[in-house]
Amino acid sequence: MRALGIEVEALSPEEARLAVVVGADHLNLHGTAHGGLLYALADAAFALLSNQTARAVALSTRIDYFRPVRPGERVEARAEVVHRGRRTASYRVRLAVGDRPVGQFVGTVFHLEAS
Amino acid sequence: MRALGIEVEALSPEEARLAVVVGADHLNLHGTAHGGLLYALADAAFALLSNQTARAVALSTRIDYFRPVRPGERVEARAEVVHRGRRTASYRVRLAVGDRPVGQFVGTVFHLEAS
Amino acid sequence: MRALGIEVEALSPEEARLAVVVGADHLNLHGTAHGGLLYALADAAFALLSNQTARAVALSTRIDYFRPVRPGERVEARAEVVHRGRRTASYRVRLAVGDRPVGQFVGTVFHLEAS
Amino acid sequence: MRALGIEVEALSPEEARLAVVVGADHLNLHGTAHGGLLYALADAAFALLSNQTARAVALSTRIDYFRPVRPGERVEARAEVVHRGRRTASYRVRLAVGDRPVGQFVGTVFHLEAS
Numbered sequence: 382m383r384a385l386g387i388e389v390e391a392l393s394p395e396e397a398r399l400a401v402v403v404g405a406d407h408l409n410l411h412g413t414a415h416g417g418l419l420y421a422l423a424d425a426a427f428a429l430l431s432n433q434t435a436r437a438v439a440l441s442t443r444i445d446y447f448r449p450v451r452p453g454e455r456v457e458a459r460a461e462v463v464h465r466g467r468r469t470a471s472y473r474v475r476l477a478v479g480d481r482p483v484g485q486f487v488g489t490v491f492h493l494e495a496s
Numbered sequence: 497m498r499a500l501g502i503e504v505e506a507l508s509p510e511e512a513r514l515a516v517v518v519g520a521d522h523l524n525l526h527g528t529a530h531g532g533l534l535y536a537l538a539d540a541a542f543a544l545l546s547n548q549t550a551r552a553v554a555l556s557t558r559i560d561y562f563r564p565v566r567p568g569e570r571v572e573a574r575a576e577v578v579h580r581g582r583r584t585a586s587y588r589v590r591l592a593v594g595d596r597p598v599g600q601f602v603g604t605v606f607h608l609e610a611s
Numbered sequence: 612m613r614a615l616g617i618e619v620e621a622l623s624p625e626e627a628r629l630a631v632v633v634g635a636d637h638l639n640l641h642g643t644a645h646g647g648l649l650y651a652l653a654d655a656a657f658a659l660l661s662n663q664t665a666r667a668v669a670l671s672t673r674i675d676y677f678r679p680v681r682p683g684e685r686v687e688a689r690a691e692v693v694h695r696g697r698r699t700a701s702y703r704v705r706l707a708v709g710d711r712p713v714g715q716f717v718g719t720v721f722h723l724e725a726s
Numbered sequence: 727m728r729a730l731g732i733e734v735e736a737l738s739p740e741e742a743r744l745a746v747v748v749g750a751d752h753l754n755l756h757g758t759a760h761g762g763l764l765y766a767l768a769d770a771a772f773a774l775l776s777n778q779t780a781r782a783v784a785l786s787t788r789i790d791y792f793r794p795v796r797p798g799e800r801v802e803a804r805a806e807v808v809h810r811g812r813r814t815a816s817y818r819v820r821l822a823v824g825d826r827p828v829g830q831f832v833g834t835v836f837h838l839e840a841s
Binding site for chain 1 (some may be wrong): 556558560562563578579581584586588590597600602604
């Protein structure tokens, strides 16, 4: 996270909010933000939030990319709880530049010690 | 949809709400609602909502199942717009029995005629 | 499955092969096979294969649709094991009309009794 | 890729094979390889393969994690073509340590210039 310049803006048991500004190092062949950067941002928000209340390991994730993000733009990831069960839990992370959605991530985890 | 007993409760360009009561025909080997029933319910909400503003064909979907649904329980699917672009759009459908989440579906479509 | 006309062609602990011929009842607004039909076919293959060696419940699935399937075409689903662990397992189902791929499904299950 | 120590072992229009050795920098809170490392490896294989025959941007991906990967283990990603259409294409990437599967990734792209 630090290497990518990702910042944690808010973290509680119900929400994680992280952000990154797209830099020259983050670009793909097409001159827009590499999908891997948006994934890393969403995944970091997911990991932080899912480990707030349990020891959690990721089982499965999905990301959808809606539109290109350009150098200098600031992407924010807002992770929320969709469902927290005893053995598994599911989270959603919305990715946006300002008010404009640029992607969506969903992820499920397995709880190492059922609480 | 009719064959499965699915009912449309609300439909607008921004939301679709459908529901089904789990019957004896809908059960799997474990005596709970077949995953295919929940999928069919979510998929119907997704199809109705995504065709409200464009001619849309599904590209990719994902469903996560949170817990078993029992005979006699009424499952509601609430579909919402996550992102509507010119060529593609993304939707999320929450599945719940009363206040209890039982699953989540996400789907993306391709617009046959860009508007 | 019976209601949809799905036939089981082969079933072993390592593979399930099912097929359906697209009929007049299976069409969407665009006159091609409803995505829900292809999903039901893939999901049936996944359910049969995943229950061959354990009592399994679906956790999460994904389907991608590659191209439209027309009335009268016969779609075959070939399910294979990607990974079988103690607690979870993953399967892949390829959908094709003859040699032509029309979709891909992946699914993971949770084993009710770890063996 | 270079920062993570990912190596390209083989690349053709039909296949990409990349590998990484899990190092001390790649570990999560549980002392095993961070999911983000496996994702980055699979995503790099997907990006290389999908850009072999077209200018492609990622639309949607999914990864499933099968078991923990430990420090010193070498993870190989083998990407293959599932379907290449005019406008979209789908790829699968298998992740393994030796013969042991550790994850599976699927991804779809949009072709910027239909060929």
